[in-house]
Amino acid sequence: GAVVSQHPSWVICKSGTSVKIECRSLDFQATTMFWYRQFPKQSLMLMATSNEGSKATYEQGVEKDKFLINHASLTLSTLTVTSAHPEDSSFYICSARSGGLGPQHFGDGTRLSIL
Amino acid sequence: EDQVTQSPEALRLQEGESSSLNCSYTVSGLRGLFWYRQDPGKGPEFLFTLYSAGEEKEKERLKATLTKKESFLHITAPKPEDSATYLCAVQAERNSGNTPLVFGKGTRLSVIA
Numbered sequence: 001g002a003v004v005s006q007h008p009s010w011v012i013c014k015s016g017t018s019v020k021i022e023c024r025s026l027d028f029q030a031t032t033m034f035w036y037r038q039f040p041k042q043s044l045m046l047m048a049t050s051n052e053g054s055k056a057t058y059e060q061g062v063e064k065d066k067f068l069i070n071h072a073s074l075t076l077s078t079l080t081v082t083s084a085h086p087e088d089s090s091f092y093i094c095s096a097r098s099g100g101l102g103p104q105h106f107g108d109g110t111r112l113s114i115l
Numbered sequence: 116e117d118q119v120t121q122s123p124e125a126l127r128l129q130e131g132e133s134s135s136l137n138c139s140y141t142v143s144g145l146r147g148l149f150w151y152r153q154d155p156g157k158g159p160e161f162l163f164t165l166y167s168a169g170e171e172k173e174k175e176r177l178k179a180t181l182t183k184k185e186s187f188l189h190i191t192a193p194k195p196e197d198s199a200t201y202l203c204a205v206q207a208e209r210n211s212g213n214t215p216l217v218f219g220k221g222t223r224l225s226v227i228a
Contacts, residue, residue: 006158034215043202043220044159051213093158100213101206103149106158 003027004096006107014115015086021079021110023094030096033077034104035069038091050077084114117142117207119219127225128193136188136201136222144208148186149216150179151202159202193226200224 003026011019023033032051036044048064050056050071058064066088068080077096081088091111095104120139128134140148147166151159163172165181172179176197178189188201200223204216 002161004158032213041223043218046215046217049213049215091156095158097213101146103147103161103164104216105161106151108158109156111156 002103002105004030004094004105004107006094006110008110009108010111010113012113012115013084016083017114019081019084019112021081021092021094021112023077023079023096023107025075025096025098025105028096028098028105029074030077031074031099032097033071034095034097035067035077035079036093036095038093038109044093047079081112084112086114088112089114117205117217119203119205119217121201121203121219121222123222124220125223125225127227128190130194130226130228131192133189133191133193135190136203136224138186138188138203138219139184140186140203140205141184142205142207142217146206146208146214148181149204149206150177150186150188151204153200153202153221162201190224193224195226195228198224198226 005024007022035047047062048056048058056069071077093109095106097104118141122137150162153159163179168183176191180187200221202221204218
């Protein structure tokens with residue numbers, strides 16, 4: 001149980017392109033979804049928290065106009081990296097939780113490479 | 116500010132050589148402490164949740180314990196397939212209720228056959 005699917009797993013695109021990443025909870029209703037960024041050999045850095053039907057809450061230093069988050073249903077959240085540049089290249093991971101307590105369940109991440 | 120510190124940063128063990136990973140934390144009211152396993156190029160896989168000091172959880176060769184200041188992940192007679200990065204995270208009590216996990220940097224475990 002508690003499966004989170006993230007798609008795509010790998011993206012290579014040119015600078016200036018916008019990239020959309022999908023995160024789906026397959027067997028539970030995700031009232032809250034979280035988006036993280038991870039650099040090599042570093043821990044997960046929280047980018048934003050989104051509750052279904054509400055605007056996302058962004059962490060300090062994360063540009064909300066750069067990283068657009070939509071959480072329109074209890075099973076789907078999307079992260080769009082707008083006008084991506086090489087410095088946006090990273091490993092992006094989503095996670096989901098049902099309710100306010102308990103573990104977050106993670107997708108397998110998206111490796112984004114901007115040329 | 117909530118903080119999680121894991122040690123050692125990296126650990127190399129021979130197969131069968133038991134050891135422990137440490138997770139020290141400071142948080143204004145602990146709601147829960149979580150252990151995850153992360154393989155290269157994958158998202159973290161949930162292992163355990165601990166809610167109160169004195170609590171212990173076990174799964175196969177892994178055992179997690181919790182005190183008021185730290186948690187240990189004990190690995191008994193590890194096998195090469197236990198090689199991974201082990202992440203510790205805490206969830207703090209907040210009036211808002213739904214708070215995200217704060218992660219440590221992890222311990223990279225290598226088990227050599």
